[in-house]
Amino acid sequence: MSGQVTYFELPSRGIEATQRFWGSLFGWTFHEGNFPGYSMIQGAVPMGGVPHDDAARHPRIFFAVDDITAAVARVRELGGTAEDPITIPSGAYAHCTDDQGVEFSLSQQAGNQD
Numbered sequence: 001m002s003g004q005v006t007y008f009e010l011p012s013r014g015i016e017a018t019q020r021f022w023g024s025l026f027g028w029t030f031h032e033g034n035f036p037g038y039s040m041i042q043g044a045v046p047m048g049g050v051p052h053d054d055a056a057r058h059p060r061i062f063f064a065v066d067d068i069t070a071a072v073a074r075v076r077e078l079g080g081t082a083e084d085p086i087t088i089p090s091g092a093y094a095h096c097t098d099d100q101g102v103e104f105s106l107s108q109q110a111g112n113q114d
Helices: 015-026 068-077
Strands: 005-009 029-032 038-042 048-051 060-064 086-088 091-097 103-109
Touching: 005 103, 015 029, 015 038, 015 048, 068 091, 068 103
Parallel strands: 005 048, 060 103
Antiparallel strands: 005 060, 029 038, 038 048, 086 091, 091 103
């Protein structure tokens, strides 16, 4: 597990307001994502996205892992919770919570999958 931050999401209750605020703050631009209700952020490093109509109050951080299945199992062994991995064209991800309730996500790049 490398633990490197590879992606982030900024939840949005109103996409126009989200684009206006973050675009004005950092000069980012936004374009339609790979599925409805999701925008990609251009200009951010690492890459980021915006789920529309998402009531979450905090950004989500995605950490790289070499083996998503083993990483999910390890989170659970350590007393955290982890959703089952979801496969997407760029790889796989799983939303997790540590043993103190802090939310984070794991991601495995395509080509590194089990």
